[in-house]
């Protein structure tokens with residue numbers, strides 16, 4: 001018999017709704033519940049270095065079998081801006097860093113156009129390990145890796161996030177509509193503001209989005225000047 005997969009958030013929501021129907025107006029504090037949650041390894045991670053150790057040892061999806069190195073940004077101290085890409089390319093996989101190769105150089109040019117640099121951002125990816133050539137990550141791989149991205153945001157608490165590509169809206173907002181519907185205006189996510197736009201790798205194949213990226217970058221710069 002297959003393992004039953006439950007969404008804990010849905011379960012809790014349904015349970016709280018049931019309690020409300022029964023007339024409960026508040027929920028008592030459960031010390032025991034907190035103790036149970038604290039045993040989860042990801043809840044114990046309280047800094048990015050220990051999270052990286054966990055990711056390097058991760059086998060939560062099939063990509064661990066073919067990766068060389070997960071792509072992680074070791075230069076995270078004092079970063080208040082975050083940049084999220086889709087998944088590692090060949091260079092990222094060999095060097096173990098996001099945006100380590102030619103796409104990173106294109107990204108650098110994009111950022112320089114608004115007076116920022118790659119080094120101003122904590123760089124990360126929705127999926128940390130590279131899929132085989134020419135394939136994009138499967139839904140289950142995105143879901144398996146999503147917890148690390150959420151934990152990075154929780155630890156870093158960036159004021160502003162620039163999200164590039166089709167995977168960040170899926171992972172953060174669970175939205176699958178075209179990126180064109182999500183770009184052009186900021187979204188708030190927990191304590192951060194996010195601008196979604198196209199990935200530089202997509203732009204190289206589809207130069208018509210260059211103008212849209214430029215508009216989104218200008219919007220990001222406006223927010224940056226207001227916020228930081």
Ligand code: SF4
Pocket residue numbers: 055058059060061062063064070127128129141144145
């Ligand atoms: S892609 Fe993410 S979930 Fe999959 S093995 Fe790598 S770190 Fe783990």
